Amino acid sequence: MTSRRIAVAAALLGLTVTASAGSAQTIDRTKVPTLGPPPKVSLPPIVTRQLPNGLKLMIVQQHELPLADFILVVGRGGTVDPSGKGGVGNLTSSMLTEGTTTRTSLQIADQTAFLGINLTSNSSWDASTVSLHTPTSQLDSALALFADVALRPAFPDEDFQRVKKNRLTSLIQLKDRPTAIADQAYASILYGAGHPYGHQLTGNEASINGMTTADLRLFYQTNFVPNNSTLIIVGDVTPAQVERKINALFGGWQKGAVVPYGFSEAPKATATTVYLIDKPGAAQSSFRIGNIGVPRSTKDYFALNVLNTILGGSFTSRLNQNLREKHGYTYGARSRFDMRQSAGPFTASAEIVAAKTDSGLVEFINELNAIRDTIPGIELRKSKRYLQLGMAGDFETTQQIANQLVPVALYGLSLDYYNNYVSNIEAVTQADVQRVARQYINPANLAIVVVGDRKSIEEGLKGVNAGPISIRDFFGQPISQ
Amino acid sequence: MVMAVAAQAGAQAIPRIKFEKYTLPNGLEVILHEDHSTPIISVNTWYHVGSGDEKLGRTGFAHLFEHLMFMGSEHVPNGVFDKELEAAGGDNNASTAEDRTNYYEDIPSNALPLALWLDSDRMGYLLSTMDKEKVDLQRDVVKNERREGVDNSPYGISDEIILAALYPKGHPYSWSVIGSMADLSAASVEDVKNFFRTYYAPNNATLSIAGDFDPVKTKRLIRQYFGNIPRGPALPARPNVAPVVLARDTFLVAEDRVQLPRAFYEWPTPKEFSKDDAPLDILASILARDKNSRLYKRLVYDMQVVQGIRASQQSARLASKFEIDVTPKPGQSLAAIDKVINEEINKLMNEPVTEREIARAKNSYRSSFLNRIASVHGKADLLNQYNYLAGTPDYVQRDAARYEAVTRADVQRVARTYLGQHKLVLTVVPEGKRDLMLTGKGGSQ
DSSP: OEESSOOOOOOOOOOOOOOOOOOOSSOOTTSOOOOOOOOOOOOOOOEEEEOTTSOEEEEEEOOSSSEEEEEEEESOOGGGOOTTOTTHHHHHHHHGGGBBSSOBHHHHHHHHHHHTOEEEEEEOSSOEEEEEEEEGGGHHHHHHHHHHHHHOBOOOHHHHHHHHHHHHHHHHHHTTOHHHHHHHHHHHHHHOTTSGGGSOTTOOHHHHHTOOHHHHHHHHHHHOOGGGEEEEEEESOOHHHHHHHHHHHHTTOOOOOOOOOOOOOOOOOOSOEEEEEEOTTOSEEEEEEEEEOOOTTOTTHHHHHHHHHHHHSSTTSHHHIIIIIITOOEEEEEEEEEEOSSEEEEEEEEEEEGGGHHHHHHHHHHHHHHTTSOOOHHHHHHHHHHHHHTSGGGSSSHHHHHHHHHHHHHTTOOTTHHHHHHHHHHTOOHHHHHHHHHHHOOGGGOEEEEEEOHHHHHHHHHHHTSSOEEEEOTTSOBOOO | OOOGGGGGGGGGOOOOOOOEEEEOTTSOEEEEEEOOSSSEEEEEEEESOOGGGOOTTOTTHHHHHHHHTTSOBTTBOTTHHHHHHHHTTOEEEEEEOSSOEEEEEEEEGGGHHHHHHHHHHHHHSOGGGOOHHHHHHHHHHHHHHHIIIIITSTTTTHHHHHHHHHSOTTOTTSSOSSOOHHHHHHOOHHHHHHHHHHHOSGGGEEEEEEESOOHHHHHHHHHHHHTTSOOOOOOOOOOOOOOOOOSSOEEEEEEESOSSOEEEEEEEEOOTTSTTHHHHHHHHHHHHSSTTSHHIIIIIIISOOEEEEEEEEEOOSSOEEEEEEEEEOTTOOHHHHHHHHHHHHHHHHHSOOOHHHHHHHHHHHHHHHHHHTSSHHHHHHHHHHIIIIISSSTTHHHHHHHHHTOOHHHHHHHIIIIITSOOEEEEEEETTOGGGSOOSSSOOO
16 A cells, blocks of 8 residues: 555654644535643553662553563664674574574574564664563563573574574665665765774674674674663553562573763765766656754754754655755655764654755755754744643554663653653753754764765756765765766 | 364454444434543544446546645635644544545544534535646655555556456446546636535534543534535446456566565455455464465575565455565566465465464454554444444454354464465566566466
């Protein structure tokens, strides 16, 4: 099926703001209906525990259906891939379900399907996670499997060779996907080879080829420690009961040293440059525009949330309204601040019809400049309400609740973070938004990555005069013109 | 009937979705399901029209029309729809498929009047503000949607090639939902108005609301907002379509900007909720769902000649298709892979699957039902789906039961009956590599 739009990332949360209203007794179609006050959203209480080995538990009860979600959040991910070993964190995570000391890869897959559970392990820049979604009728069997996979991976070499080959083929297939090429090149151009964020989470051909199971074991032993991990538990359980089970399964997990982050310095931004990557025949040009942004710990988190909602974080955002609903250049335009332990990228992006590549760039630049002006009050209010009032919908299912708790665990946010979210957003002013727009988006120092049909778009891009044109390869590396 | 090894069957019974259903005098069906666990509501409208109702020369129209439903209506100026919903904390979207077009708003529970105002106004009062400029704009947006999913996406062209070859000319499913660029260019404002008058009427729609609402107030609001919309004309008769039978195995090739070829196998199968639909879903799981599945285990895990393999029973109102798609690893012979696929299908036709295999598939399906009813959004849509395609909203327990009822003999029977018939095979190859195509003669490199 096809949709009106690809679903924009879910709004963050907020609490109620009272408004007086009464519903009309007769309907006047010419007026927007007056709504009653937004419902009071009471977030479920979070029970916290800590095992003697330092493993933190965050437990939320939700008894609507006999389901439960468990997310083990280990506080290290791709950021600590050693130099030359890009992708080791991601491969380590992938390999957890490929064999333990007592179960083979096929046995894990068989039991997962037989129990009717979802059991996955993933990694991001800041975390490695093992996630379990299970009917409570299978809870004990599911938890035993979950703990085995998380705590006793065997990294069998034969399975590793298969997974490696699979990864290498994926890298070949990446050349088919202009959106993936754009993401990869953009990261490389912004951060350079000396910074982990300049690489791909999944690694590159050289690093994957050189990877051994010894590398995985080292990553696992170094980073998977209970004293840097949180187990999020949401669903049809009770704290006492589930704590007992977890203690039995995870209590023997040994503490370990936590090596503090040592972040590389990110390269200084250069003057705005257009990086053109040739994908002959591409029907659309894939744009990634921006600069290095902020870490999750930024004191401007809430102001940036509001800013980004206005600029490119909703259907009515400026980028989407301009590039899609006004000009018809794209199916969707968006922006985001990727906030990690260290400053991730700010990226404005869209897939623009090839014939309008130059016009699309003009509009992107217009919007990235215009966002520096005072945001009209009505637009500010709408964006704040979207963030605040959308909260209820993000805490409905056990999976949603568990996912919402991941950043709380990972970034050490207060347990009251969501209870305070609405007032924190409410406190954001026009002046705040203007300040952060000017501080964190730099029209004079943008990296503008365009993946498209060079033959048909290069002249037009030159004509925009956004900056010099630098021809790059799929990895963002310079090639001779 | 229930195997000993699937003893979990009783342990996790799917609860019934309680609802109330009634019809307004103008024909609008209403389904209401209360759920006060979270202060939100999902408002989900199904118009019983989809790409299957289009005509040759106007493919993609139902979906283009869906876009136009957001461009304002008589009492809702263009742009107000999204601004008001966002300001109320709501999310919304729509989707078009072969048999229906659906529109939803997921909102905090106080915003129900807003959603009903917006949905009723575009149901009843769309045309007065429709003009060429709006049609031209959304035509461009939809063309970009097609570019993103088809023209600029590896293997994206496969869908429309398969449909045109699998279904006879003129069959409602013989074109893709997104439509062709040429047909999108041809759509006019007059076409839009005629489509609206024909299909976008209360007597062709079902409004499904799930969540934290007061039923008395809600029914009154529905009556106030929707009650005055006039009933539309009788709907055009839909053609009877015969089940698709291929006269022979058909092998096609298409070039694309891809590094690796991909082969798509297609068999015609019976429609959604028919007797063999659930067994075919189970067959697909056993073929390719996870590591121990027949094709994955042999081709990806043991032989390691395949990068990816998928199998699915893609069900719809009139007819379904069973699809297997496979991507070889670089340098691996598709012909050799094809041989293995045919061997495994033959095994499934000649011997029953094991108890463990069918238990894995059935247990996974059982769990998936719990997931489907975990959100009001999911429930509102399910109620609409069951209402339209199964004849009643009260179907989730019967839906789950049809998977519980599948036996090893059923799986063998549907493998024989459907995968034993003629098939269509499309190989999408890198440019200049037509020699890689599957031909059914054991040929190709």
